[in-house]
Amino acid sequence: MALDVATLFICELYVLLFLIVITAFAWSGAQYDKVLGFNCISLIVSVIAVWLSSLRSEGLLFWSVAVGNICVLLAYGLLLSAFRAFRGARCGYDWTLGMVLWGVLCLFPWFWNSMHNRILVSCLMCIIYTAAMIRELHRARAMLPVTFWPARLLLWIHLLFSVLRALLDGGIPSPLYGAIGGSTFSVYVILESILIVIGMSFTLMAMVNERTLIKYKQASLLDPLTGVWNRRALFEKADQLANPASASREITVMLFDLDHFKSINDRYGHYHGDQVLIDFCHKVVTELPADSFFARLGGEEFAAIVLCDEKVGMETAERIRQTIEASRPQQVHYSVSIGVASSTYGPVRVDTLIAEADDALYQAKAGGRNQIKVYRPDEQRLQTLPVAG
Numbered sequence: 001m002a003l004d005v006a007t008l009f010i011c012e013l014y015v016l017l018f019l020i021v022i023t024a025f026a027w028s029g030a031q032y033d034k035v036l037g038f039n040c041i042s043l044i045v046s047v048i049a050v051w052l053s054s055l056r057s058e059g060l061l062f063w064s065v066a067v068g069n070i071c072v073l074l075a076y077g078l079l080l081s082a083f084r085a086f087r088g089a090r091c092g093y094d095w096t097l098g099m100v101l102w103g104v105l106c107l108f109p110w111f112w113n114s115m116h117n118r119i120l121v122s123c124l125m126c127i128i129y130t131a132a133m134i135r136e137l138h139r140a141r142a143m144l145p146v147t148f149w150p151a152r153l154l155l156w157i158h159l160l161f162s163v164l165r166a167l168l169d170g171g172i173p174s175p176l177y178g179a180i181g182g183s184t185f186s187v188y189v190i191l192e193s194i195l196i197v198i199g200m201s202f203t204l205m206a207m208v209n210e211r212t213l214i215k216y217k218q219a220s221l222l223d224p225l226t227g228v229w230n231r232r233a234l235f236e237k238a239d240q241l242a243n244p245a246s247a248s249r250e251i252t253v254m255l256f257d258l259d260h261f262k263s264i265n266d267r268y269g270h271y272h273g274d275q276v277l278i279d280f281c282h283k284v285v286t287e288l289p290a291d292s293f294f295a296r297l298g299g300e301e302f303a304a305i306v307l308c309d310e311k312v313g314m315e316t317a318e319r320i321r322q323t324i325e326a327s328r329p330q331q332v333h334y335s336v337s338i339g340v341a342s343s344t345y346g347p348v349r350v351d352t353l354i355a356e357a358d359d360a361l362y363q364a365k366a367g368g369r370n371q372i373k374v375y376r377p378d379e380q381r382l383q384t385l386p387v388a389g
């Protein structure tokens, strides 16, 4: 069956118009997300490009070859900008170079009069733009835990198709050049562009959706004032650590409670109280090992899950206590009491360790504050670490 170029052009226009409507709705639904905005404009420019390309049969070469291809390259540039926006990078202006180059080349007869040269340059530019998009995805992958493989797969298919086109559509002299299945290669170019544009639009919408879900999920697990994890995140982490794969690691739980925090609020005001909480989190995060989990339980109570034994846990807790004692955010002096419980004496669930550390913290408060108490399950008693200085 021979495919007909004119019919395919009409199909492509319908598909593009349908995608523009869908993407515009998704764009407004996603609070005018830049990624979908760029893709929507890219689709609108593609409609113009397809319409201009179809004018070739009318003999309007300037509009179809010069302006039509400039629109195609503009659509590519906008899509590249969408990928840049996805990883939060600046869009820059380098993506306009393809259009400028095409415009300049059209001034030269050796280019304008040779379909082979035009196809070759067009294929090369498609390859360069597509490779740039694959590179953007690769960079975004290092920053965002989103599903990238469908977009990468589509882009690789498009890149390989552009290489194939250079060989089969006469870009490079090749014995393979000519009709396939009774149709010229141009119909396969249109067919492939229809499939890619559908695939790319839906993939981009899915990626933006997934990124938004991840953003809201993370926001629901973070404390807005201090930026550390919140109580919900801590208990999710505790559940993860309760699974058998994590049982082999020794775990120490520390509970922190700032001393006489109410009087700091009363004396210096709520703003200074907030600064103390922020300072505390900053200092603790700096002192804890990198693989620790630190969360605000609420008010002036915090917890840390540290993957270490009791000895290292106690040393770390003492370092934190001393650092806080020496700290003076906004000239406010403050201190912290710490309760410690560890799985050193036998495997214990993290939620049990949290309850034990809470017992120890209660003793630290009762013992005069600004000190650390450790929960010893075997002796069923608490041991006090002497306060330095």
Ligand SMILES: Nc1nc2c(ncn2[C@@H]2O[C@H](COP(=O)(O)OP(=O)(O)OP(=O)(O)O)[C@@H](O)[C@H]2O)c(=O)[nH]1
Binding pocket: 225, 257, 258, 259, 260, 261, 262, 263, 265, 269, 270, 271, 272, 273, 274, 277, 298, 299, 300, 365, 369
């Ligand atoms: N500035 C500020 N204060 C808060 C915040 N959350 C809770 N608080 C205050 O923290 C104080 C906690 O007071 P208490 O529970 O009596 O504890 P405390 O004064 O630290 O006394 P001890 O824990 O027994 O040493 C209350 O006054 C709360 O209003 C917050 O986000 N910012």
